[in-house]
Amino acid sequence: MPRKSWPPSKLPMPRTILPREFYVETPDLVAQKLLGKLLVRPKEGKEARIIEVEAYFGQNDPASHSAAGKTARNAVLFGPPGHAYVYFIYGMYYCLNVSCEPDGQPGGVLFRGVEGASGPGRLCKAFGITRERDNDVDFTSRKSSLQILDDGFVPDDIVVTPRIGISKDKDRLARYLLPHRK
DNA sequence: GGAGCGATGTCCT
């Protein structure tokens, strides 16, 4: 019988900003670790739990924006880990990622959903995220306008499926989500 | 409820 993940006890757990080291790993590992963490806009009092993500690898991943090499648009993916990569898509939506892997190596995780906003475009709309405002923001800084916090939540289960909306490498299992709560 | 499709800007071949 599965138990509720939180609270495991009555004791509150301090909220901490995820450090740079959290992101110095392959995108699939970072993606899974991000599930259950909190996406926060501190100044605007917006926050929501991350419930759906996708991993995009730097190499050997034709579906990734970094597959064709570094350009002005995707430069953040090649930079230091823990930074926001925001791109504009389909003429009307933004999508939010976080860079992974050591500085110089491409790779990232796409945020596909938080509680209350399902879908990468709607997530960005809910948080007011745009490329102009938020591209290259450092998620790990106390001063940043976007942060990712750990409040101690630990998921019971992680569901793995192929990624959504791509045309290449459709079968790769790189989408991770938390099962719907009862 | 599910398939189909138009909107619409930017990037890269």
Add this chain to the structure above:
DNA sequence: GGACATCGCTCCG
């Protein structure tokens, strides 16, 4: 010029 890591609106059953 075509593709695109999307969404919401039609239409059809």
